[in-house]
Amino acid sequence: xDEGSRMPSTRPIKKRFIEVCDRVAANRNDFIASCQQIxxxxxxxxxxxxxxxxxxxYLNGLASAMQQFIRENAMHPQGEDFYDTKLAxxxxxxxxxxxxxxxxxxxxxxxxxxxxxxDGLVNVLEENGILIDKFDERLWQLMVxxxxxxxxxxxTFTLRNGMEIEV
Numbered sequence: 049x050d051e052g053s054r055m056p057s058t059r060p061i062k063k064r065f066i067e068v069c070d071r072v073a074a075n076r077n078d079f080i081a082s083c084q085q086i087x088x089x090x091x092x093x094x095x096x097x098x099x100x101x102x103x104x105x106y107l108n109g110l111a112s113a114m115q116q117f118i119r120e121n122a123m124h125p126q127g128e129d130f131y132d133t134k135l136a137x138x139x140x141x142x143x144x145x146x147x148x149x150x151x152x153x154x155x156x157x158x159x160x161x162x163x164x165x166x167d168g169l170v171n172v173l174e175e176n177g178i179l180i181d182k183f184d185e186r187l188w189q190l191m192v193x194x195x196x197x198x199x200x201x202x203x204t205f206t207l208r209n210g211m212e213i214e215v
Contacts, residue, residue, distance in 0.1 A: 061195060061203060062183035064215040068205045069187065071213055073178040080173050083166050083209045090163035096156045103149040110145060114138040165190060166208055 072079050117138070121131055169190040180187065193206045204214045 064203050065183060065188060065192070065205070066180055067215045068207075068213050069178050069180050069191075072191075072207075072211075076173065076178060079209065079211070080170055082211065083170050083173075086209050087163050087166045087170065090159045090166070093156050093159060096152060096159070100149065100152045100156065103145060103152060107142065107145045107149065110138065110141055114142075162208070169208060 114135075117134060125131075126134075172187065172190055178187070191207050193208050196204045196206070198204065198214075202214055204212055206212050
């Protein structure tokens with residue numbers, strides 16, 4: 049461990065990453081197939097696209113209703129309290145709708161980003177294999193989602209395809 053820190057130094061983590069690569073290399077075809085299945089699943093954003101489109105339709109309808117309300121109030125003035133309350137309701141619905149839309153767009157972007165990383169990993173594995181004798185930063189970035197350090201110093205690597213390997 050680094051002095052004054054509860055985190056292990058990077059040297060043992062890098063060394064254990066090489067062990068992880070050895071394990072993955074032993075089951076390379078299964079690992080690549082697993083990654084490809086996830087890539088295929090992440091590539092299909094149809095359901096999210098439909099939700100995003102529905103949210104745009106909702107927001108456009110809300111904007112039209114709000115404009116109609118303002119026009120009607122201009123022609124037949126309502127009480128100021130009623131007008132302000134109704135306008136605040138429309139505004140609240142608009143903000144909530146835009147928040148939902150941004151959330152859906154973020155979900156889609158995250159899926160496509162993860163798909164891109166896995167595509168890169170599959171390409172590297174198919175072209176170069178995974179047998180390494182020293183730490184490879186690029187391979188680390190492509191393969192590792194996170195590393196959890198256990199109480200006894202064991203490391204659990206979570207790979208980008210969801211596989212967990214403890215070393």
